[in-house]
Amino acid sequence: xxxxxxxxxxxxxxxxxxxxxxxxxxxxxxxxxxxxxxxxxxxxxxxxxxxxxxxxxxxxxxxxxxxxxxxxxxxxxxxxxxxxxxxxxxxxxxxxxxxxxxxxxxxxxxxxxxxxxxxxxxxxxxxxxxxxxxxxxxxxxxxxxxxxxxxxxxxxxxxxxxxxxxxxxxxxxxxxxxxxxxxxxxxxxxxxxxxxxxxxxxxxxxxxxxxxxxxxxxxxxxxx
Numbered sequence: 001x002x003x004x005x006x007x008x009x010x011x012x013x014x015x016x017x018x019x020x021x022x023x024x025x026x027x028x029x030x031x032x033x034x035x036x037x038x039x040x041x042x043x044x045x046x047x048x049x050x051x052x053x054x055x056x057x058x059x060x061x062x063x064x065x066x067x068x069x070x071x072x073x074x075x076x077x078x079x080x081x082x083x084x085x086x087x088x089x090x091x092x093x094x095x096x097x098x099x100x101x102x103x104x105x106x107x108x109x110x111x112x113x114x115x116x117x118x119x120x121x122x123x124x125x126x127x128x129x130x131x132x133x134x135x136x137x138x139x140x141x142x143x144x145x146x147x148x149x150x151x152x153x154x155x156x157x158x159x160x161x162x163x164x165x166x167x168x169x170x171x172x173x174x175x176x177x178x179x180x181x182x183x184x185x186x187x188x189x190x191x192x193x194x195x196x197x198x199x200x201x202x203x204x205x206x207x208x209x210x211x212x213x214x215x216x217x218x219x220x221x222x223x224x
Contacts, residue, residue, distance in 0.1 A: 021190045039193055046187035047197065054182045055166045056205045062138045062164075063092065063100045063209065070133060071104045072125045072154055073142035076195040078106035080142050080168070080202055087206040095222060096213035103132065105154075125154035135162040143167070144194040146174025155179050168201060170194030 021039040026032040062069050069088065071081035085104040092100050105128045106112070115124045129139065139158045143151045146169040155176060158165045167180035170188055177183040186197045211219050 019188070021188070021193070036190075036193065039188065039190060040196060043186050043188035043190075043193050044197055044200075047184060047201070051182055051184045052201060052205065055184060056208055058138055058164055058166060058182065059088070059140075059205060060209050060212065063098045065136070066101070068133065068137045069100065069102045069140065070129065070137065071102070071140040071142065072106050072151065074106075074148050074150070076191065077142040077144060077168075077198070078104075080195060080198050081106045081140070083199065084140060084142075084202050084206075087203060088209075091206050092210045094210065095218055096210055098209070098213055105129070122149040122153055125150050126157045129154060129157055129161075129163070133158070133161070133163050136164075138164045138166065140166045140168070141176060141180065142198055143174070143176050144170040144191050144198075146171065146176035148176075151176060152179070168198045170198075 019039075019042065022032070022035065026035065059069060061067075071084045072078075073081040081104045085102045085107070089100050089102045092098055105125045111128070112124050115127045119127060125141075133139070139154060141151050141155055146167070152175050155165050155167065156179065157163075159179060165180045165182070167176045167183045168186075169177045169183055170186045170191075171194070173183065173185050177185055184201055186194045188194050188197070207224050211224070214222070
C-alpha cells in the first residue's frame, strides 16, 4: 500500500484572471450600454489612486521647472496622447502661472511615416525622443496592452537617459507596467473601457494641476 507524505509544499497559485467583457451577446444597445457602464465602474475601482498622485507630482514638477513632457500611443491610445497635449498645454495654462511644454509624439503623420518607412515602426517614438528629449524631461506612454514594441522601446530609451516615465496601461499591463517609474493600471480587457478610463485619468490630472495653481475663489468661478 502506497502512502502519501505531506511535505508542506504548496502548489503555486494560478495567476489572477482579469475580468472579461463582454462574455455574452446582447440583443439591445441599451442592455449593452448598461453593462458597459457597469464594467467601467468596476474597472475604475481597480485604479491605484496613489499612482495617480505620484504621476501628478511628476508632471507638476515638470511644469514648474520648465522640463518638457512628451506623450505617445498607438491607435486609440494615440488619440489620448494627442488630447493630453491639448489639455496639459492649453488647459493647465489657463488661469495659472504655468506654461507647460507638452508634445505628443503621435501627431505628425509625415514624420511618423518617414521614420516607420526608413527605420521601422518600432522606432517611431524613440527616434523623436533622441532628437527632442533631454535629461529631466518626462514621457507619458499610453498602451492598453502594455506590449507595443514602439512604446516599450521609447520607455527603455527614456529610462536609460534620465527621462522620467509614466505609463497608462490595461489588460495585464505587459512589460510597460514593470519598467515605468509610475504605472497607472486599469484592470480590464475591453479596449473601449480602458481607453475611456485612460482619458479620464489624463483629464483628472490636468484639472488637478490647474486648480492647484488657482485661488479658491477662481476655482469656484471657473468651469472646468
